[in-house]
Amino acid sequence: MSRRTRERDPADLLDAARQGDRGSLARLITLVEEGGERARAVGRLTFPLAGNAYTAGITGPTGSGKSTLTERLISIIRGAGDEVGVLAVDPSSPFSGGAFLGDRVRMQQHATDEGVFIRSMATRGHLGGLALATPEAIRVLDAAGIPWVLVETVGVGQVEIEIAGSADTTVVVVPPGSGDAMQASKAGLLEAADIFVVNKADRPGAAETRRDLEFMLHLSASDLEWTPPIVMTVASTGDGIDDLWKTIADHRAFLAERGLLEKRRAQRLAEELRHVVSQRVEHLAYERCQGPDFDRLLNDVLERRLDPYAAAARLVDG
Amino acid sequence: MSRRTRERDPADLLDAARQGDRGSLARLITLVEEGGERARAVGRLTFPLAGNAYTAGITGPTGSGKSTLTERLISIIRGAGDEVGVLAVDPSSPFSGGAFLGDRVRMQQHATDEGVFIRSMATRGHLGGLALATPEAIRVLDAAGIPWVLVETVGVGQVEIEIAGSADTTVVVVPPGSGDAMQASKAGLLEAADIFVVNKADRPGAAETRRDLEFMLHLSASDLEWTPPIVMTVASTGDGIDDLWKTIADHRAFLAERGLLEKRRAQRLAEELRHVVSQRVEHLAYERCQGPDFDRLLNDVLERRLDPYAAAARLVDG
Numbered sequence: 120m121s122r123r124t125r126e127r128d129p130a131d132l133l134d135a136a137r138q139g140d141r142g143s144l145a146r147l148i149t150l151v152e153e154g155g156e157r158a159r160a161v162g163r164l165t166f167p168l169a170g171n172a173y174t175a176g177i178t179g180p181t182g183s184g185k186s187t188l189t190e191r192l193i194s195i196i197r198g199a200g201d202e203v204g205v206l207a208v209d210p211s212s213p214f215s216g217g218a219f220l221g222d223r224v225r226m227q228q229h230a231t232d233e234g235v236f237i238r239s240m241a242t243r244g245h246l247g248g249l250a251l252a253t254p255e256a257i258r259v260l261d262a263a264g265i266p267w268v269l270v271e272t273v274g275v276g277q278v279e280i281e282i283a284g285s286a287d288t289t290v291v292v293v294p295p296g297s298g299d300a301m302q303a304s305k306a307g308l309l310e311a312a313d314i315f316v317v318n319k320a321d322r323p324g325a326a327e328t329r330r331d332l333e334f335m336l337h338l339s340a341s342d343l344e345w346t347p348p349i350v351m352t353v354a355s356t357g358d359g360i361d362d363l364w365k366t367i368a369d370h371r372a373f374l375a376e377r378g379l380l381e382k383r384r385a386q387r388l389a390e391e392l393r394h395v396v397s398q399r400v401e402h403l404a405y406e407r408c409q410g411p412d413f414d415r416l417l418n419d420v421l422e423r424r425l426d427p428y429a430a431a432a433r434l435v436d437g
Numbered sequence: 438m439s440r441r442t443r444e445r446d447p448a449d450l451l452d453a454a455r456q457g458d459r460g461s462l463a464r465l466i467t468l469v470e471e472g473g474e475r476a477r478a479v480g481r482l483t484f485p486l487a488g489n490a491y492t493a494g495i496t497g498p499t500g501s502g503k504s505t506l507t508e509r510l511i512s513i514i515r516g517a518g519d520e521v522g523v524l525a526v527d528p529s530s531p532f533s534g535g536a537f538l539g540d541r542v543r544m545q546q547h548a549t550d551e552g553v554f555i556r557s558m559a560t561r562g563h564l565g566g567l568a569l570a571t572p573e574a575i576r577v578l579d580a581a582g583i584p585w586v587l588v589e590t591v592g593v594g595q596v597e598i599e600i601a602g603s604a605d606t607t608v609v610v611v612p613p614g615s616g617d618a619m620q621a622s623k624a625g626l627l628e629a630a631d632i633f634v635v636n637k638a639d640r641p642g643a644a645e646t647r648r649d650l651e652f653m654l655h656l657s658a659s660d661l662e663w664t665p666p667i668v669m670t671v672a673s674t675g676d677g678i679d680d681l682w683k684t685i686a687d688h689r690a691f692l693a694e695r696g697l698l699e700k701r702r703a704q705r706l707a708e709e710l711r712h713v714v715s716q717r718v719e720h721l722a723y724e725r726c727q728g729p730d731f732d733r734l735l736n737d738v739l740e741r742r743l744d745p746y747a748a749a750a751r752l753v754d755g
Contacts, residue, residue, distance in 0.1 A: 159746050166744035385739050392738055395749040397722045403753065404718040408711050420710055421703050426484035428477050431713040435721065 176283035179292030494604030
């Protein structure tokens with residue numbers, strides 16, 4: 120990234136990114152990660168242009184083979200001639216490597232392909248963390264004209280599932296083995312999944328894991344029209360990947376035909392707005408508990424001239 | 438409680454409570470539990486009068502014998518001729534029985550003693566939950582002129598420990614038995630304790646539990662001047678209770694001599710003020726995400742005329 124690129128303003132960066140300049144695209148995502156005024160400027164520019172990309176979230180426990188699976192999906196998308204953006208999100212790591220994917224060397228087979236944009240996400244200052252930075256980064260890719268965005272999350276914590284679950288289609292990857300399906304259920308993955316993948320399906324226990332998933336889906340069956348299909352894959356050989364891709368396309372068609380795609384996206388935007396409001400008032404609370412006004416009112420409380428609720432009312436309501 | 442009492446205003450209720458009217462005292466605590474404007478009025482009246490009562494928190498896992506221990510402490514305080522207030526707090530129960538202690542029948546030996554005021558706490562509407570309602574209820578008892586307040590919490594969750602730990606002296610009760618000391622440590626009780634009690638000390642494993650606690654205190658030993666003493670009691674027979682009472686008095690004297698009592702109370706008030714500010718802005722966020730303004734701005738977002746951050750700024754900053 121040249122020094123000149125760093126100094127260009129968000130509107131210029133977005134123009135360049137829409138012309139295919141990957142350096143400008145990377146810089147825009149960094150601005151989003153950093154938060155603050157320049158991130159807001161990026162948001163104002165990208166938001167009206169976004170809403171065209173289709174997003175798939177890929178999540179599951181460590182060792183389930185998510186990265187290899189993601190790599191296979193990239194190859195399929197590229198094989199069809201489409202561009203694809205990949206965001207690798209690890210909320211448990213304060214710095215997940217910026218513009219590089221670190222040890223995810225296998226994805227480097229796509230590193231020289233201009234049609235693939237791979238990026239790890241970190242929050243370098245964004246107050247809302249990755250749960251809020253990720254949808255903004257998706258909109259950057261979307262506004263740049265990239266039609267497919269894969270969001271791979273590492274681990275199965277609450278934030279990871281929230282991020283993966285905010286895609287149009289959420290793929291939950293489960294490794295074969297006794298109890299893994301139950302673990303996925305406990306982690307809340309059952310509710311988030313549109314599609315289940317039992318990866319490493321050539322290993323012992325795969326059929327059992329499939330049966331466990333079927334049983335748990337049966338138990339939690341509601342009157343939903345879509346029951347998450349279970350796809351068996353071996354990402355390392357490519358077995359089952361075409362089936363997975365077809366299942367993602369089926370889910371996309373299902374959502375589109377019933378008007379659910381727009382409905383779910385609207386629900387996610389409403390949820391994001393509530394989250395941003397919440398983050399903004401939390402920051403307000405933090406600010407109001409600093410500085411001379413707080414110290415003066417605290418002193419009034421300590422000398423019992425003012426009770427804590429009256430002091431808080433003055434701090435918050437001004 | 439008569440209908441007439443219910444309709445009296447907080448100032449009249451406090452006057453009556455200070456004259457010893459227990460019905461008025463109970464009504465004031467109910468107003469605190471309910472939150473809202475009348476709770477604020479109670480706070481404004483009681484806060485300037487409070488700061489004289491000494492509070493002891495009593496916490497520990499279910500089955501450690503906290504209630505029997507509390508009952509013994511009540512008897513000692515009453516034996517010295519002092520009045521005592523007891524708040525039984527169970528944040529895990531949405532309604533813990535209002536003005537009655539439910540199945541805590543053993544405490545009924547004090548039920549007809551006008552010098553003992555026993556009350557279960559519930560949050561009937563207080564937005565800050567029991568963590569904020571309890572210090573307010575303590576101030577009601579304090580302002581009514583009661584010199585001793587015992588706060589018994591049920592269970593060892595984070596809120597329970599926060600509540601018990603906000604007393605002047607925090608007593609952590611551990612039952613004898615393999616691993617119980619370690620469980621107490623994991624629950625965060627080690628840090629909260631000013632005094633440990635190994636109750637049911639006549640049972641097998643009591644000496645071992647004491648050794649475990651000593652070992653863990655040794656491991657966590659900092660340069661604090663006060664190392665939590667470990668008192669062995671059998672609350673059911675009364676063994677060791679005088680020793681516990683003397684240890685509470687020792688801790689009180691230690692705090693007073695070093696100016697730590699005022700310092701710790703000031704820290705707790707600052708913490709309470711931050712908590713109230715935080716609760717107030719959370720409520721603000723909740724309010725801002727309701728109603729026609731929110732719906733209108735959300736609609737602007739859904740039609741991509743406004744990005745979520747710009748919409749949130751208008752909602753929060755007005």
